Amino acid sequence: MAERMLGIQYSTLAQERxxxxxxxxxxxxxxxxxxGALIAAYLxxxxxxxxxxxxxxxxxxxVLGTINTAVLLTSSACMAMAVSTRDGGGRRAPVLxxxxxxxxGLMFIVIKxxxxxxxxxxxxxxxxxxxxxxxxxxxxxxxxxxFCATGLHALHLLIGICLVSWLAFAIGTDRLRPGSTTRxxxxxxxxxxxxxxxxxPLIYLAGRNG
Amino acid sequence: xxxxxxxxxxxALVVLLALTTASAFVPLGxxxxxxxxxxxxxxxxxxxxFFMELKTSAALVRVFAAAGFFxxxxxxxxxxxxxxxxxxxxVPLDRTAG
Numbered sequence: 510m511a512e513r514m515l516g517i518q519y520s521t522l523a524q525e526r527x528x529x530x531x532x533x534x535x536x537x538x539x540x541x542x543x544x545g546a547l548i549a550a551y552l553x554x555x556x557x558x559x560x561x562x563x564x565x566x567x568x569x570x571x572v573l574g575t576i577n578t579a580v581l582l583t584s585s586a587c588m589a590m591a592v593s594t595r596d597g598g599g600r601r602a603p604v605l606x607x608x609x610x611x612x613x614g615l616m617f618i619v620i621k622x623x624x625x626x627x628x629x630x631x632x633x634x635x636x637x638x639x640x641x642x643x644x645x646x647x648x649x650x651x652x653x654x655x656f657c658a659t660g661l662h663a664l665h666l667l668i669g670i671c672l673v674s675w676l677a678f679a680i681g682t683d684r685l686r687p688g689s690t691t692r693x694x695x696x697x698x699x700x701x702x703x704x705x706x707x708x709x710p711l712i713y714l715a716g717r718n719g
Numbered sequence: 720x721x722x723x724x725x726x727x728x729x730x731a732l733v734v735l736l737a738l739t740t741a742s743a744f745v746p747l748g749x750x751x752x753x754x755x756x757x758x759x760x761x762x763x764x765x766x767x768x769f770f771m772e773l774k775t776s777a778a779l780v781r782v783f784a785a786a787g788f789f790x791x792x793x794x795x796x797x798x799x800x801x802x803x804x805x806x807x808x809x810v811p812l813d814r815t816a817g
Binding site: 556 | 759762767791
């Protein structure tokens with residue numbers, strides 16, 4: 510029984526856990542550079558354009574951004590609870606925590622979509638309807654960064670929501686053998702949270718007191 | 720990881736979020752950026768150490784986690800070294816050519 514639960518290339522569950530964890534972190538390191546390039550671009554725009562760039566950041570919706578940060582931080586705590594209760598061997602508790610995680614992720618996407626619609630109305634979307642005469646060219650560069658960064662983040666979150674929903678289904682219907690799957694998807698989810706932790710002050714908090 | 724520890728981490732994260740948002744509205748010049756980034760690092764550390772379990776992970780896993788951050792610092796440092804040393808002076812040709 511114990512042998513059947515394990516991947517063929519592993520000799521113990523502990524070895525499997527160590528190997529897949531390391532693989533996940535190697536993938537996350539490449540993701541750090543992926544989002545890191547955007548953040549490096551932001552920092553240099555900010556040095557290069559100074560006050561004009563910061564003034565553009567003031568047009569983002571700080572209340573919605575703060576609510577969304579709280580939503581995402583809470584979803585990460587739910588994910589951690591799912592991993593913790595799954596370790597305890599339960600099925601019902603991790604499924605409920607995973608559903609909570611996915612719903613909070615979905616809530617983030619809905620709020621983000623509402624934010625995008627407000628920005629569309631204010632003609633702040635580059636390539637679609639950006640009003641350069643009204644907002645200025647530097648603001649267009651800021652919003653180009655804004656939509657690239659938050660869009661790619663939202664895409665990662667959508668993938669996370671799919672993974673978490675599948676996981677809840679697989680655990681709920683007992684199709685998942687004991688192992689590290691929950692923990693791995695948890696690592697991915699927390700990583701997406703960390704990306705937002707850095708995007709939030711750069712996008713929403715710049716220029717709030719000027 | 721116990722439920723109690725997760726709850727404490729979540730509370731710390733929410734308090735730090737409130738702090739960083741509040742601090743953004745206090746005029747402190749360029750210190751604002753450093754405070755908000757400092758708090759972002761504190762929040763990221765809580766997530767990394769506890770939610771992502773780096774605190775109890777094998778040394779090799781921690782090295783992998785640190786490596787991503789290390790390469791990121793190289794990328795940001797070298798890119799910034801370039802941009803901060805460029806000058807924005809247009810050459811005379813630019814002014815006459817148009």
